[in-house]
Amino acid sequence: MALKAAGSLVTVLDPRGQPTNVIEPLALAPRLDSLEGKTIHLIDIGFGGGWEFLEEVVAWFARTMPSVKTVLRHKTGNMFLDEPQMWQDARTEAHAVIFGVGG
Amino acid sequence: MRLRFSYAPYPLVGRPREVLRRYVEGNDPVTGKPLMEQVVAALTRPLSPEEQNPKAARGAPRPRLLRPDREESLHQLFLESGWTDGAPIILPTEERVAHMLTGTGADPDEIVGRMTVTIHQEKLEYTVEKVAISAVMAGAGPEHLPVILALAASEEASMPSSTTSFSRMAVVNGPIREEIGMNSGLGALSPFNHANTVIGRAWTLMTMNLADARLGETFMASLGSNLNYNNMTFAENEERSVWEPFHVRHGFKKEESTVSVFQGWSAINSMGAAGCCRPAQEETLIMMQAFPCLKESLTLVMDPLVANHLVEQGFDRPDKLSTYLCENFEMTAGQFWGSDVVYSLVEPFARSGMEPFASWLKLPKDAVIAPYTSPEKINVVVVGGETQALWLTTDMWHSKTVSIDRWRPKSGVFREDDQSERRRAARQKRHAAALSRSGYRI
Numbered sequence: 001m002a003l004k005a006a007g008s009l010v011t012v013l014d015p016r017g018q019p020t021n022v023i024e025p026l027a028l029a030p031r032l033d034s035l036e037g038k039t040i041h042l043i044d045i046g047f048g049g050g051w052e053f054l055e056e057v058v059a060w061f062a063r064t065m066p067s068v069k070t071v072l073r074h075k076t077g078n079m080f081l082d083e084p085q086m087w088q089d090a091r092t093e094a095h096a097v098i099f100g101v102g103g
Numbered sequence: 104m105r106l107r108f109s110y111a112p113y114p115l116v117g118r119p120r121e122v123l124r125r126y127v128e129g130n131d132p133v134t135g136k137p138l139m140e141q142v143v144a145a146l147t148r149p150l151s152p153e154e155q156n157p158k159a160a161r162g163a164p165r166p167r168l169l170r171p172d173r174e175e176s177l178h179q180l181f182l183e184s185g186w187t188d189g190a191p192i193i194l195p196t197e198e199r200v201a202h203m204l205t206g207t208g209a210d211p212d213e214i215v216g217r218m219t220v221t222i223h224q225e226k227l228e229y230t231v232e233k234v235a236i237s238a239v240m241a242g243a244g245p246e247h248l249p250v251i252l253a254l255a256a257s258e259e260a261s262m263p264s265s266t267t268s269f270s271r272m273a274v275v276n277g278p279i280r281e282e283i284g285m286n287s288g289l290g291a292l293s294p295f296n297h298a299n300t301v302i303g304r305a306w307t308l309m310t311m312n313l314a315d316a317r318l319g320e321t322f323m324a325s326l327g328s329n330l331n332y333n334n335m336t337f338a339e340n341e342e343r344s345v346w347e348p349f350h351v352r353h354g355f356k357k358e359e360s361t362v363s364v365f366q367g368w369s370a371i372n373s374m375g376a377a378g379c380c381r382p383a384q385e386e387t388l389i390m391m392q393a394f395p396c397l398k399e400s401l402t403l404v405m406d407p408l409v410a411n412h413l414v415e416q417g418f419d420r421p422d423k424l425s426t427y428l429c430e431n432f433e434m435t436a437g438q439f440w441g442s443d444v445v446y447s448l449v450e451p452f453a454r455s456g457m458e459p460f461a462s463w464l465k466l467p468k469d470a471v472i473a474p475y476t477s478p479e480k481i482n483v484v485v486v487g488g489e490t491q492a493l494w495l496t497t498d499m500w501h502s503k504t505v506s507i508d509r510w511r512p513k514s515g516v517f518r519e520d521d522q523s524e525r526r527r528a529a530r531q532k533r534h535a536a537a538l539s540r541s542g543y544r545i
Contacts, residue, residue, distance in 0.1 A: 017227030019162025
């Protein structure tokens with residue numbers, strides 16, 4: 001199945017899959033006016049170095065914004081699993097959340 | 104949803120504490136602004152209207168045909184768009200794709216599945232025709248299409264995006280191996296056989312175009328893996344194996360044709376004949392020390408001579424070998440927990456109380472554990488030409504076995520024209536004669 005002579009136009013099929021367009025975006029959580037006196041959860045999702053980095057973030061808050069209460073946590077399941085309890089805890093126990101990735 | 108990200112310098116893992124402190128007190132390398140000021144601002148800056156009511160990013164349907172162009176321009180387009188593996192491709196003209204589709208009984212518009220290389224990215228959907236396009240590009244013939252469709256139906260990408268650089272393996276079982284001329288014997292894992300080569304290559308072209316693997320965007324493997332050029336694709340040497348074929352041990356009938364897909368990172372060659380100084384099962388225990396024991400899985404890829412040797416050692420079934428390896432392999436708790444992937448993927452479950460990991464996490468570093476607890480996760484595949492009793496020990500886990508027969512044409516398999524059949528038969532005859540001269544018993 002040779003192509004036409006050089007110089008003529010050739011028609012080929014698009015090799016790419018079709019977008020499924022199934023993801024519905026969510027709005028971001030409302031922001032805080034200030035972090036003064038607020039509780040922030042710092043959640044390490046499990047990549048190497050993330051926990052130690054977030055410990056330094058905790059230390060930064062203690063030095064720079066001492067009224068902020070920080071709670072450092074490991075994500076319970078690994079980083080590829082959803083964790084409804086983590087989201088629930090954040091809603092009820094924290095004013096804001098910082099996720100730390102590391103790696 | 105566009106999240107508010109801030110970036111620290113990379114990597115963080117293994118960096119001294121004072122370096123991490125400097126990162127926290129320093130600037131975001133992407134924006135050049137103080138990192139923690141940016142984090143505080145991300146938590147307190149009011150939401151924009153777009154953040155409050157984000158619009159869904161909608162990809163436009165891709166047209167069936169690309170704009171007509173000259174042949175060399177189209178080759179350039181495919182190369183520069185990242186639709187190829189860098190080697191020359193066959194352009195998927197309508198005529199060629201139509202010819203490819205004679206290799207299956209499935210409707211060209213039938214949806215085969217959805218795939219992505221990363222869970223953070225929306226999947227793409229593909230039809231039988233889209234799979235046939237990748238098959239043409241890879242240089243496959245219609246006779247190879249049922250196997251390629253089965254790989255597509257697995258909905259597993261050949262290059263899952265991980266900075267750790269995954270590798271893949273595809274093992275074909277059943278009558279189709281012979282019908283389409285796959286190599287299960289001498290040099291089956293080397294680049295000599297058309298079917299082995301193009302089927303494995305098509306899996307990676309599908310991953311680029313049907314699972315949206317884009318370097319630096321959706322694909323971030325730091326080293327990458329050159330195994331992905333054809334993904335260790337071969338047929339099991341059922342005829343020379345002393346054991347039941349792999350697919351039969353996983354619930355399929357011997358007369359069914361299947362492709363089994365595996366995922367992991369590494370393969371270690373035994374670099375010496377089984378039984379020379381140590382029996383193969385003992386040598387395997389040594390090679391296993393190189394792996395992190397993630398998912399408790401291994402796959403041994405062995406020459407028929409090794410399987411014979413193992414039968415002589417008392418392993419008349421492969422599951423007995425798997426049980427032996429589980430019962431006799433040991434490593435220290437310190438070695439197990441000291442692996443980055445085990446820390447990242449297993450330790451979270453230990454911290455949440457899952458056994459036996461929770462107990463192992465409490466052990467002193469020099470305590471000895473037997474981390475492979477599930478013999479069914481240690482797989483054995485037989486392949487090779489019996490010129491040396493070698494085997495590969497891989498860290499691959501078996502993720503799925505998919506039926507090929509569902510994708511065959513009514514005639515069973517696409518038949519080449521007589522001239523091609525004669526050429527293939529002549530090649531096989533020359534191959535057999537060469538083996539016979541070397542004393543190989545066919």
